[in-house]
Every structure is written in structure tokens, then in C-alpha cells.
Amino acid sequence: MSDRNDPEIEGGTPAPGWPQESAGRLAKLEGLKALGVAPYPNRYERTHGLAEIVESCSGKNAEELEALSPSVRVAGRILTRRDHGKTTFLTLSDGETRLQIYIRQDEVGDRGYGILGFVDLGDFLGVAGRVMRTRKGELSVQAREVAFLSKALLPLPEKWHGLSDVEIRYRQRHVDLIANPQVRATFVRRSAIIAEIRRYFDARSYIEVETPMMQPIPGGAAARPFRTHHNALDLDLYLRIAPELYLKRLVVGGLEKVYEINRNFRNEGVSSQHNPEFTMLEFYTAYADCEDVMRLTENLVAAAASRVAAERTLRYRGRDVSFAVPFARLTMKEAILKAAGERGLRMDEGALDDPNGLDDWVSRELTAASSDSHGQPVDPTAYHGLSHGERLARLFEDLAEGFLWNPTFITDYPVEVSPLAKARPDDARFTERFELYAGAMEVANGFSELNDAIEQRRRFLDQRRAHAEAEGAGRQIDEDYVRALGHGLPPTGGCGLGIDRLVMLLTDAPSIRDVILFPLLRPETGREQEPSS
RNA sequence: AGGCCGUUAGCUCAGUGGUAGAGCUCCUGGCUUUUAACCAGGGAGUCGGGGGUUCGAUCCCCCCACGGCCUACCA
Numbered sequence: 133m134s135d136r137n138d139p140e141i142e143g144g145t146p147a148p149g150w151p152q153e154s155a156g157r158l159a160k161l162e163g164l165k166a167l168g169v170a171p172y173p174n175r176y177e178r179t180h181g182l183a184e185i186v187e188s189c190s191g192k193n194a195e196e197l198e199a200l201s202p203s204v205r206v207a208g209r210i211l212t213r214r215d216h217g218k219t220t221f222l223t224l225s226d227g228e229t230r231l232q233i234y235i236r237q238d239e240v241g242d243r244g245y246g247i248l249g250f251v252d253l254g255d256f257l258g259v260a261g262r263v264m265r266t267r268k269g270e271l272s273v274q275a276r277e278v279a280f281l282s283k284a285l286l287p288l289p290e291k292w293h294g295l296s297d298v299e300i301r302y303r304q305r306h307v308d309l310i311a312n313p314q315v316r317a318t319f320v321r322r323s324a325i326i327a328e329i330r331r332y333f334d335a336r337s338y339i340e341v342e343t344p345m346m347q348p349i350p351g352g353a354a355a356r357p358f359r360t361h362h363n364a365l366d367l368d369l370y371l372r373i374a375p376e377l378y379l380k381r382l383v384v385g386g387l388e389k390v391y392e393i394n395r396n397f398r399n400e401g402v403s404s405q406h407n408p409e410f411t412m413l414e415f416y417t418a419y420a421d422c423e424d425v426m427r428l429t430e431n432l433v434a435a436a437a438s439r440v441a442a443e444r445t446l447r448y449r450g451r452d453v454s455f456a457v458p459f460a461r462l463t464m465k466e467a468i469l470k471a472a473g474e475r476g477l478r479m480d481e482g483a484l485d486d487p488n489g490l491d492d493w494v495s496r497e498l499t500a501a502s503s504d505s506h507g508q509p510v511d512p513t514a515y516h517g518l519s520h521g522e523r524l525a526r527l528f529e530d531l532a533e534g535f536l537w538n539p540t541f542i543t544d545y546p547v548e549v550s551p552l553a554k555a556r557p558d559d560a561r562f563t564e565r566f567e568l569y570a571g572a573m574e575v576a577n578g579f580s581e582l583n584d585a586i587e588q589r590r591r592f593l594d595q596r597r598a599h600a601e602a603e604g605a606g607r608q609i610d611e612d613y614v615r616a617l618g619h620g621l622p623p624t625g626g627c628g629l630g631i632d633r634l635v636m637l638l639t640d641a642p643s644i645r646d647v648i649l650f651p652l653l654r655p656e657t658g659r660e661q662e663p664s665s
Numbered sequence: 666a667g668g669c670c671g672u673u674a675g676c677u678c679a680g681u682g683g684u685a686g687a688g689c690u691c692c693u694g695g696c697u698u699u700u701a702a703c704c705a706g707g708g709a710g711u712c713g714g715g716g717g718u719u720c721g722a723u724c725c726c727c728c729c730a731c732g733g734c735c736u737a738c739c740a
Contacts, residue, residue, distance in 0.1 A: 150675095151674085151675045151691095151709090152691085152708090152709065153690080153691055153709090156692070212700075212701090214700060214702050215696085215699095215702090216697060216699065216703090217695070217696040217697060218696080218697045219697040219698070219699080220699090221698080221702085232699085232700075234698070234699085236698090237697070238697075252691095253690080266698045267698045267699085268699070268700075270698090270699085270700070272698090286675080287676080287690065287691075288675085288690090289676045289677085289690090290675080290676045290677070290688090290689045291676095291689070291690085292676090292677075292689055292701065293688095293689080294676080295676070295677090296676090296677070297677090297732090298732070298733070299731070299732050299733090302732090353739095354739080354740045355738095355739060355740090356738085356739085398739070400738055400739050401666090401736095401737075401738050401739070403736095403738095403739095404735095406738095406739070511737095522740085545740090549740045550740070551740075552740095577740090595740090643733095653731085653732080654731065654732090655731095
């Protein structure tokens with residue numbers, strides 16, 4: 133009970149490491165108790181949200197409000213305070229909206245006004261009173277009764293500059309949300325975008341499903357997984373890197389239109405575009421192909437964009453991005469040729485079709501002096517030992533990716549980098565696959581799903597061979613998935629879309645950490661630990 | 666994992682090889698329509714941590730921690 137007498141707590145502050153100011157706030161909390169005021173009451177009945185008052189009264193002048201004298205009970209956190217002896221002005225926030233409170237001693241009484249002596253910025257207050265306008269015209273609630281609702285023992289960031297230290301912003305996101313209204317706006321938008329995506333699929337009779345996050349064999353992508361263990365079953369498990377193989381099992385089972393919005397986990401680097409856990413949309417449609425899926429994706433992204441902005445064109449990192457449909461389309465080869473031309477590199481289409489020719493071209497034209505489409509130097513050695521298809525994909529990423537600012541579908545991916553996609557009927561070297569790029573980021577990846585069990589098994593074997601050297605231990609083949617295909621998967625189109633990156637684009641966020649409430653950071657306690665080995 | 670930059674009061678930031686600074690916040694007093702309220706007074710620091718050089722280190726050097734940007738990894 134009485135932690136306050138804990139001998140470990142020094143300097144009269146409520147907890148170790150808390151600022152001196154906390155001791156004063158704690159003393160005020162005790163002062164409230166001495167007055168018979170509960171510092172943490174259980175309930176307060178509000179009649180209006182602050183936004184409702186602002187909306188209904190912002191058009192009314194002082195006289196109109198005086199005549200109406202709307203009676204309200206509101207509540208919120210105190211953000212600013214201006215004391216004038218026997219009157220006090222507070223700015224109250226309910227997270228979304230701010231509204232001024234005007235308190236006069238002669239209205240709330242000595243006891244009510246006395247409570248204010250124990251009230252700090254950050255505390256929660258309930259106020260009953262009437263809506264009015266001050267002499268300076270500010271919409272306010274003039275208090276008749278003040279109820280103390282909750283004590284803040286820690287100070288908030290100051291009112292001018294707010295909070296900008298990114299480390300505190302990510303570690304203590306609650307403070308960020310209080311101090312920076314645009315942060316709240318970003319996450320409200322994120323919610324609206326995801327709601328729009330659900331609405332889009334629900335309206336088209338897709339059913340939303342949830343598939344395993346813990347998988348015995350992590351499949352559907354090529355990333356390194358996180359490992360975990362189930363004790364009772366003594367079973368090694370992996371956090372999923374993609375839901376793909378489970379969703380297609382469902383299509384085999386007759387769920388012809390399915391989607392899932394959920395977390396994926398990839399045990400790889402952290403960057404402004406990568407968080408170890410991120411949110412992915414995947415959707416699958418029986419009897420659809422790559423082309424159908426592209427149209428679905430295009431309309432989905434446009435619908436999400438229209439949900440956050442009236443205009444077709446949004447600003448992203450200082451540049452216009454047009455979400456007008458149809459989106460541009462380029463085959464991977466076209467994109468490479470175009471980007472090479474823009475960089476002043478000489479390349480003819482023939483080289484892209486001829487493995488030896490491309491090998492020659494890379495060693496002749498591509499040097500460490502060449503910069504990629506992000507302005508970074510190219511590493512020519514990264515092209516050594518790659519198959520022709522892998523080399524094409526690498527060239528595309530190096531040369532073209534950074535130029536793809538407006539939403540652009542890249543199509544015709546080489547079969548070597550597309551183990552789950554169906555080959556083109558007219559050219560088996562390429563697949564019916566697309567990726568959507570926007571803001572120089574990959575945001576979606578879709579294809580006609582490979583549904584030939586025998587061919588799928590062979591592709592898995594090829595992959596395992598190709599990656600055996602690179603990864604040491606050979607990757608396990610998901611024979612259970614092959615068996616599911618053995619029961620028959622109808623022609624199916626599917627797509628995965630990175631929700632976080634889409635939200636980045638639609639909220640003009642330069643870092644994925646700006647659209648994930650709690651991005652992964654090293655623990656703060658690491659600071660005090662001794663370095664080990 | 667590598668390179669570069671950063672870490673000073675609760676917040677936002679200056680600063681110097683010689684006892685540590687500002688604004689806001691905070692505390693005390695005053696003020697019954699203010700709003701970056703105002704007026705008067707006051708307090709606040711492990712200068713990220715450890716080691717070294719030096720008579721003396723917040724400053725120079727080394728190591729470490731955390732963060733940012735870039736690279737690597739990422740079908």
C-alpha cells in the first residue's frame with residue numbers, strides 16, 4: 133500500500149529517476165486528500181465532447197450564447213493555465229479538441245476554487261458550467277462546478293516547442309500524442325485507411341480470416357524468421373514472415389475470396405522503411421489472374437487515398453504523387469531500359485534477353501562509379517554468380533526503383549525470383565506477376581498463383597538449391613502446402629500490400645516509425661549495463 | 666554488422682580547458698475576461714556512462730550505451 137515510504141525512493145519523488153517537480157505534485161495530491169477530494173475518482177458523467185461544443189457553438193456570438201447559455205459537463209486534460217487572482221483560465225483537451233475553461237471564484241465557491249491550488253498542468257478535470265464567449269471572443273465553458281478527476285505526477289513537455297526528441301517520442305508515445313497533434317492525426321488516418329480497406333473487400337464479398345502467426349515452416353517470402361519455442365509440445369516454431377501459403381490453403385478449401393490484415397515478422401535490419409514487425413494486407417481471389425488483381429489493387433489504393441484527401445494528388449516528401457487511376461505500367465525490362473537511358477548508360481533490349489550479353493554489359497557499363505536510382509553507389513560484385521533473372525531483378529532495383537514516384541506497376545518478373553507465381557503462357561522465363569511502386573518504395577506484390585503442385589514442388593527444390601550455399605542449412609520444403617495444392621487450387625490471383633508503407637505515402641511520413649505506434653527500439657535499460665565480452 | 670552525426674535542467678536549445686547558461690516549465694507573492702497572460706522574487710544539473718591526458722575536463726583522447734541518417738541484410 134504505502135509505496136511512498138519505500139526506502140528506495142529518494143528525494144521525495146514518487147519513483148526513482150523522476151524529476152524533482154514530481155515531489156511537489158505528490159505533495160499536492162496529498163493536499164487534495166486532506167481537503168477530502170479523491171485524487172482518482174472512478175467516474176465522471178460528461179454531456180458533451182469538446183468537439184461537439186466547438187461544432188455547435190463556433191458560429192454563435194457572445195450575445196447568442198448568452199441567450200442560450202448551453203449547460204454542459206465536459207472533461208479533459210489541462211494543457212495550459214492562466215491565473216488572474218480570483219479567476220483562472222484553463223485549456224482543456226480531450227485528446228482531439230481543445231477548449232478554454234473560465235473559472236471564477238465567486239461562481240465555484242471558495243472550496244471549489246481552493247481545489248485549483250492543488251491542480252497542475254497534465255491533471256484531468258471535469259467541469260460543469262455554461263458555454264460562453266469571453267471579452268476577447270474565445271469560446272469557453274464558464275465553470276459552475278469543478279471536479280478533480282486524475283493527478284499527473286510527471287510534467288508534460290512545455291507549451292512552445294513541445295516534444296521533438298525522437299527517442300522520447302517513440303519510447304513514450306503517450307507523451308508524443310499529447311504534445312504533437314499531428315501525430316494523433318497520422319494514427320487516426322491510419323485507422324481510417326485500414327477501415328477503408330476492410331470496407332472495400334467486405335463490399336466485394338471477401339471474407340476476412342486469420343491464419344497462424346506461429347508456423348513450423350516459415351513460408352511465402354524469403355526473409356529470415358524469428359524463432360520461438362512451444363514448451364508443452366517441445367516444438368520449434370517461427371513467427372510468420374507471410375501468411376501466403378495458409379491463405380491459399382483456404383482457397384483450396386473453397387473460400388474463394390479471402391483477405392487478412394495482420395502482422396508479419398522479419399528478422400532483418402531496421403530502417404526508415406523496415407520495422408521487424410509490420411502490417412500486411414494479403415488477398416486472394418479464385419478465378420482471377422494477375423491482371424484482375426492489378427485492377428483490384430489499383431482501385432483499392434485509389435480508394436484509400438481518397439479516404440484521406442479530396443485531391444488525386446498528394447504530397448510525399450516534398451514531391452507530388454498522383455493517385456489517379458489507371459496507374460502507370462512498365463515491364464521490368466522496360467523499366468530497366470528507361471532508367472538506364474536516363475542515367476546515360478547505353479543498353480539495348482537484346483542485352484536483357486541474352487544472359488551472356490547481360491553479363492558483358494554489367495561488367496562493361498556498371499562500375500562502382502555508377503550511382504543507383506537512390507543516388508548511392510552501385511556494387512558491381514553483387515551481380516556475380518546470379519542467374520539471368522536474378523540479375524535483371526537486381527538491375528531493376530539498382531537503376532529504376534528510386535525513380536518510381538507516382539504509383540507504377542512493374543510487371544513480368546523473372547521466374548527465378550518468383551517461386552510462387554505462375555509462368556507466362558507465352559514465355560516461361562517470366563511470370564504473371566507485378567509489384568506496385570510509389571514514393572520510390574515497394575508497396576505491393578501480386579501474381580497469378582502457381583497452382584500446379586508438381587511445378588511448385590520443383591520450384592521449391594530449385595530455391596533450396598540456389599540458397600543452400602548462401603544460407604548454410606537448406607531451407608525446409610513445405611510439403612504440407614504442396615499436398616494442399618495436390619487437392620487442387622483453382623486459378624487464383626493474390627496480392628500482398630504493405631499497410632505501413634501505404635500509410636507513409638498517404639500521411640507524408642518519411643519514416644515507418646512515424647506510422648507504427650510503438651516501433652522496435654533497444655531497451656532503455658541497456659544504458660546501465662556493463663559491456664559484455 | 667559498417668560509416669557519419671548526436672546525447673547539457675522536466676521540455677526546447679546556447680556554451681567554454683578554470684565554480685554551468687537562456688526561454689518555457691516549476692516554487693513564493695500579487696492580480697475577477699486571459700490566451701506565448703502580466704508584474705516581483707526564487708529554485709532547479711551525474712553536461713549519457715566509464716577510463717585516460719591535464720594542476721584542472723562538460724570541452725581534448727579512448728572504450729561503452731542509446732538515438733538519427735546512410736550502407737549492408739531484405740525474392
